[in-house]
Amino acid sequence: MLTKYRALLCAVDCGSLTKATESMHCTQSALSRMILDLESLWxxxxxxxxxxxxxxxxxxxxxxxxxxxxxxENELVRDTVMDIRGVLCGTVRIGVFSSIATFWLPHVIARFGKAHPDIEFEILMGDYSEIEDWVAETRVDFGFAALPVxxxxxxxxxxxxxxxxxxxETHALADREKVSVADLAKEPMIMLEKGGLSTFSVDM
Structure with missing residues (x-):
């Protein structure tokens, strides 16, 4: 039953059955069957x-x-048993945004994995506000965000x-070596978020 619970949670967290099957290392038909079993049971x-x-x-x-x-709780039991046996294991859940996931985290995980091969990692991609929510709700163990939080x-x-x-190149500020926040205060800006590109203006 725990496997079915994990399948449902993974599908919800990934927002996609295809991505969930990759995370669960199973076929989409098997994952769909587990969720249908829960729907039938409940x-x-x-x-x-x-x-x-x-x-x-x-x-x-x-x-x-x-x-x-x-x-x-099930993972806690497993981790406690392994701790008694002197084996460091478990799953670390991390909330990240795209640049951290691409350029920084892989190297950190690789180094950590060499020292602790029985530790698994679950990576959730989101924007700053989502990651903060995940940390507050203990959905992830920790996350990366921009200050302030x-x-x-x-x-x-x-x-x-x-x-x-x-x-x-044709912008009025393009020939400057440095641009202050005040210079950009009334300029339209584009910010990359999880859902795509959103346009906004900075108010000072």
């Missing part, structure tokens, strides 16, 4: 399927926290990145 629909993927039904949302707790979570600065403005 007597209500769990997922809403569409061309864009899957999302939980209102009834499913009510039961998800309980399933997460059951799976977490809300008081719901604790933040530890890890890296100070350079902020760059990318401008067309």
């Amino acid at each position: 007597g209500f629909q769990l997922l809403i399927r569409s061309k864009s993927g899957v999302r939980p039904t209102p009834d499913c949302l009510k039961i998800l926290p309980l399933l997460r707790r059951i799976c977490a 809300s008081k719901r979570v604790k933040a530890l600065p890890l890296h100070e990145d350079e902020l760059l403005a990318i401008l067309p």
